[in-house]
Amino acid sequence: MPHSMSRRTLLSAAVAAAGATAVTGVPAHPAFAAEPGPVDVSALPRPRRLRIPTRAGTFDAIAAGPRHGRSVLFLHGFPELAVAWSDYVALFGALGFRAVAVNQRGYSPDVRPNDTRDYRLDHLAEDVVDIAESLGWDGFDLVGHDWGAVVAWVAAARRPDRVRSLSVVSIPHPGAYNKALRTDPAQRRTMAYLDFVREPGIAEQELLADDAAMMREAYAHGVSRENTDTYVRHFSRPGALTPALNWYRANDLFAGHEEKVAVPTLFVWGTKDGSAALSGVEDTANWVSGEYRLVKVEGGRHFLPEERPEIVMPLLRRHLRTH
Numbered sequence: 001m002p003h004s005m006s007r008r009t010l011l012s013a014a015v016a017a018a019g020a021t022a023v024t025g026v027p028a029h030p031a032f033a034a035e036p037g038p039v040d041v042s043a044l045p046r047p048r049r050l051r052i053p054t055r056a057g058t059f060d061a062i063a064a065g066p067r068h069g070r071s072v073l074f075l076h077g078f079p080e081l082a083v084a085w086s087d088y089v090a091l092f093g094a095l096g097f098r099a100v101a102v103n104q105r106g107y108s109p110d111v112r113p114n115d116t117r118d119y120r121l122d123h124l125a126e127d128v129v130d131i132a133e134s135l136g137w138d139g140f141d142l143v144g145h146d147w148g149a150v151v152a153w154v155a156a157a158r159r160p161d162r163v164r165s166l167s168v169v170s171i172p173h174p175g176a177y178n179k180a181l182r183t184d185p186a187q188r189r190t191m192a193y194l195d196f197v198r199e200p201g202i203a204e205q206e207l208l209a210d211d212a213a214m215m216r217e218a219y220a221h222g223v224s225r226e227n228t229d230t231y232v233r234h235f236s237r238p239g240a241l242t243p244a245l246n247w248y249r250a251n252d253l254f255a256g257h258e259e260k261v262a263v264p265t266l267f268v269w270g271t272k273d274g275s276a277a278l279s280g281v282e283d284t285a286n287w288v289s290g291e292y293r294l295v296k297v298e299g300g301r302h303f304l305p306e307e308r309p310e311i312v313m314p315l316l317r318r319h320l321r322t323h
Contacts, residue, residue: 047089052102054130056123057111061102061131062086064093071137072320073128074101077146077170078244079207079215080223081107083230084145084306088313095317102131104148106243107234119243119250121154121257128155129162138162141320145169145305146275147247150254157259165323167266167316169304170273172280173287174254180280181253187277197248204241212236222307264291266319268312270300293319 047062062082072092074085082101092099105111105127106119113119128151132140142163144152149168156166171177180187197203207214212232219228235241265288269281285292297304297311305312 041087041091044090044094047086047093047099047101050100052100052131052134054111054127054134056105056113056127056130057108059102059104059111059127059131060108061100062089063098063100064089065096065098067098069093069096069098070320071098071132071135071140072100073132073137073140073142074099075104075128075142075144075148075151076101076107077144077148078247079218079235079241080146080227080231080303081234083227084223084303085143087309088143088305088316091313097320098135100131100135104151106246107240109240112239112243116246116250119246121151121251121254124151124247125154125158128152129159132162139164141165141167141323143167143169143316146171146302150174150257153261154254154257154259156263156265157257157261160262163263165264165266165320166261167268167319169268169312170270170275170302172267172269172276172284173258173261175258175260175287176280176283177254177276178258179283180277184277184279187280190274190277191253194248194253197245200242200249203245207241208236219303221301222303224306227306258287261288262290264319264323266293266295266315268295268297268304268315270297270302270304270308272299273302273304275302291323 045064047064050061050063052059052061060082074082074088076082076084082103085101089099089101105124128142139162142152142156142165144150145168149171152166152168153173156163172180181191212235215232215235216228219231235244267284269276281294285294295315297308300308300311
């Protein structure tokens with residue numbers, strides 16, 4: 001069986017085990033009406049492409065589920081795209097949610113400002129609310145991984161009136177992250193690559209050299225071959241990689257974004273994720289004033305949603321069902 005099919009079967013089995021009921025008032029896909037057991041996610045309706053107009057420009061996205069279902073927004077990290085959440089969008093859509101994953105600022109061709117300053121976290125967090133406004137969502141659940149997690153932390157802290165619950169994967173709260181950078185040599189060592197990605201032109205050239213060998217190596221732990229090829233094709237297009245790297249170049253890491261989060265929060269972190277030291281992960285509890293749960297995935301690496309969907313998916317399912 002191909003790797004991607006095996007991964008999808010594990011994912012759907014985990015979701016079925018987490019509970020086959022639909023979101024209140026919205027019928028579940030028939031695949032979830034039976035007793036819990038393996039379900040081939042490829043049999044579910046696949047996400048459809050969606051264009052979301054906002055004041056910043058029009059974002060490309062994928063979506064599934066009824067338009068009036070409970071809304072959940074997925075944010076990708078670097079160097080990925082909305083398709084990283086494709087199986088999650090399909091499954092949550094089948095469970096009755098209105099699930100949307102968006103190619104964020106710089107990743108959507110129509111939202112690529114030239115000024116590096118336009119990629120500051122303030123703008124990225126504002127995009128989240130603008131996207132929800134465009135979709136007609138009063139309140140929504142927010143899920144983010146890597147840079148998408150950083151944006152989600154900031155958006156949830158600033159707009160608890162709109163963000164119903166928060167689920168983040170891999171990256172601690174910005175306040176905890178900055179503290180770890182100041183006090184933990186292990187965190188400083190993990191961020192040594194920043195000088196490289198912030199060097200205009202050089203980073204682009206080296207990341208894309210030899211059929212993006214450096215990027216492919218980063219994807220090797222957990223990302224499917226299909227998604228790897230999709231990402232490489234995207235970032236190899238003229239003008240596609242620089243806007244994504246501008247997220248690093250525009251932000252002095254996460255300084256100035258240390259507001260506490262009041263909404264119910266789930267934080268999932270892999271113990272072999274080299275991007276975040278344990279000190280910042282554990283300190284994150286001090287930056288959440290609302291209900292909070294930390295789950296450490298033993299042996300999990302950075303691309304955890306794609307690497308370990310059989311763990312991440314039921315955690316998200318339970319968190320959203322509870323809140």
